[in-house]
Amino acid sequence: MKSSTLALPLRVIAWLVYGALGLGIVYALVALVRLNGPVYFLQAVVDGLKLGFVYALIALGYTMVYGIVRLINFAHGDVFMVGAFASFYAITEYGWGFVPAILFAMLTCLLLNVVIERVAYKPLRNAPRIAALITAIGVSFFLEYFTALKFVFSADFITYKRPFEVVVWNIGGVLITNITVIIIVVTVFLLLLLQYIVTKTKIGKAMRATSLDKPAARLMGINVDAIISLTFAMGAALAGAGGVLYAIAFPQIWTFMGLMPGLKAFVAAVLGGIGNIPGAFVGSLLMGEIDVLVVSFLPMGSRLRDLFAFFVLILVFLIKPTGIFGEPQVEKV
Amino acid sequence: MQTTMPRKRLIPTWIPTLLVAIAVYLLVAYAKQTDRISVYWHQVIQLAGLTAITGLGLNLIYGFNGQFSLGHVGFYAIGAYGSALITKDLLTKWSGTNVGALAWMIAGQIGLVLVLMLIGRLRVGQIRKGLAARLETLIKPHEAWVFTTLVTLILVAFALALGVGFVWLAQKPLAAGLGSLITKLPEVAAQNVIFVLALLNGGTLAALVAYLIGLPLLRLGSDYFGIATLGFAIMMYTGLQNSDLIIPTMKGARGMVGIPRWTTWGWVFGVLVVLVIAMRNMLYSSHGRAIVSVREDEIAAKMMGIDVAQSKALAFAIGGFFAGVAGGLYAHLYGFLHPSSFSMVKGFDPLIIIVFGGLGSMTGTIVASALFALIIEGLRVLLPQGFEDWRFVIYPVLLLLIMLLRPQGLLGTNEWGWLRPPIPPMKGVPVSSKPSTARAESGEGGA
């Protein structure tokens, strides 16, 4: 048995190791910044934020739906895609401006998701969970391949027409476009709106109650079915807005555009703690940053960006599976 | 597994099953021989067989062991590319010799197994716990973590070093031995030997990878495990798209070509039959019961003395093996491999099929694989010109209908023929000391 006089030197060694690790991280960061200059680094950070905010809009839908019905909605990324296409249609066919187009997209996605929920998920609420999951996969395929049909939009890459002119500002060497500003402004606005609804309104309370304990919520007089539909609707509206913003930022849309952003947003939601709304936001920003930093700094980065995103996921699972803000679910024995 | 005990059977179950199997084999072989079906359809049928093998593997993991894995396509890819690298060697000597890749893979896998065994022997887990317990009496837990991690890393590095050393040393003589064996055999025999070795290697490689990633990931709950395995599959897909960075002959996103087309209906059918027999025998044994008990109730299984973690890892590895072998056969069916065949979208296929056929039903998986191929290809034939794309819209609608109407799948957990659980003989009741009142109480109950 070790004597207690060993305690002090052991602690000193442990803290020295911590110090070394910390210094290593700081050194790596500094080297990173110095690699291509601080301007390059800041540009990457700003671009990462841009992507992260868009991911946040998608991630919220995933996390809210999972929180309320424990369903991984595989079709959510495709709702994002529908938003982009809906706004494309409004802009090119009717010449609408930015605000009407984004509202139109949000409304379309909202209605679409409510219909999907009623037709495909609600009847399976009492079936084994895998049935709903398979159905979600089926809905995802359906949306993708329907959009890919020649008489709808076709499976090609379509160039998106931005509803406004791009303006670029140069702040100390870092290029910021009005697109970035609009993305941040719109996203923050929607997030604050969501946060307000969820925490300060009666409906929000009903949503939180339903996600905690459905039977109890029913007994308290909450119309659980309506709340669930509302959750799907809100998630879809956000994703639709995300689709529009993404299309404005990266003006090429195609029927499978929702797959990767959807998956990465999903990873972001899990990162932050699935079911946790602030967590989804934090996770999304992290995912956006990782994505852009990998592309900007790693050789072959643009080819390996997806690999890193999911590598981060595996790491999180090994260290803290419930996510940054998640709470462990204890099984009662 | 079957959920009700069937009535007494008159004919041994294996007879009708054997007859059906022979009939299916002969039917397809004859149709191909006499050109009644095109090459295209012949390939579709073989593909259905491969889907069945992959599906059975996933069914073992998910239907029978209860672990929701979305990463199955990753193992399919490992088997496909792994076996292709071996057989391509025979034709093009891309690795330098005609058995180079094979030797590396065998040596590598043995080395990996040795490393794992060594880590087990060194009782790294025990040492970690013991050290942590001792240190935590002196210093704070997170400080103790530094030391335990350091010790773990040293031990693992030691084991790894020995493993790498072994591989380095073993590879050359292995290559030499295999090389001389190949030259001694006539060409056809050599091809068959290499093909079998390639398929096996594809399978064992997939199984090893499954075991390795399974150990840390399987302790996660159901949904999280699904997400983690999905992450693995996507990492594999991205890796394949950039594989040309490491092994140029794999050609990354352009696709690997020049793979000998040695897969035939005979091979597919034969492998399917062998694996079905193996799976059925395993499930209807004590090991199979242990695997299923983990699905039913993990905690109760632990209380019955079952090493649940090991059971999960084993089922995951065996399921991975199935996918790996199927992948190997796939690579040699068309002669080229493209990463898009292993994308996430494709990855959902095995899951859809086993749910469609019935989770926990081997017969269901086989039937569903056949139907699935039939529907997708049949729609291609039935739909008018220019509307073939509609089948990808119709298929999810059909899927939705099936989930709504029959969520437990076509066969639920039922089996057919020889795949049904054997009925244990009912013993006569021995007259030993029993409480008499316990007798009187049989059949009554309910609160």
Place this chain on the structure above:
Amino acid sequence: MSAATAKQEYTNRTLDIRDLTMMFGGLRAVSDFDMAVPENGLYGLIGPNGAGKTTVFNMITGIYRPTEGTILFEGNDLVGREPYLITRTGVARTFQNIRLFQNLTVLDNVRIAYHTYAGYSMIEAITRLGRFGARDRVMTEQAQDFLAVFNLQDRQGEIAKNLPYGEQRRLEIARALAAQPRLLLLDEPAAGMNPKEVGTLMELIHFIRDRFKLTILLIEHQMRVVMGICEWITVMDFGQVIARGTPRDIQSNTRVIEAYLGKRMGKEL
């Protein structure tokens, strides 16, 4: 204490728990719990709902790791061991909410308990060669004999979830016993039973204790069972031991009565 001393003292105590504490975050579920159960004893653990009784069981079986304390089973400390290893050492339990393998047959539920002693490898199982034939048959016969002892042999082909409640409870006890334990923990075995079934259960418990030479520790709410068969009772409330004694002692203990009925009622009685 050293391992040697522990083994010495164990001669009479199958289960020896000292200073057992379980904290979930800031919540003290169990604190300073002591209990000693002698070989072949039939002991009871009672207390109001939420007193921590099942938590104690979970700690003994390794599902929870105690924050402090030792659990000596036949002189060996169980703390920190994996649950499945604890079972293999000779401790089995039943659950408050029945945890049978619902979709498996009655026979399979029992056969799983024999898996540790199966005696054949997976290769032998797959190829059906080697020791598989003989060993699997022996395993099946042992399981069937076992079911007969509990009068469930006619139900061996039934799916567990289709059994009537009383038989499910009986099967769970049979399954736990099939694991060949020397210590059996029963968590509310009489829950949901009518008086007739309870009487049968009490006889069954006596019978298995004698027939299988077990040490039994029982959590139970139904006083008839506790008072009727337990030789010694430990009472818990709010995670702590509040009383120990024979059924007689406990019945008239004011603290116990207060714990169950509240202070006013206790004073009135």
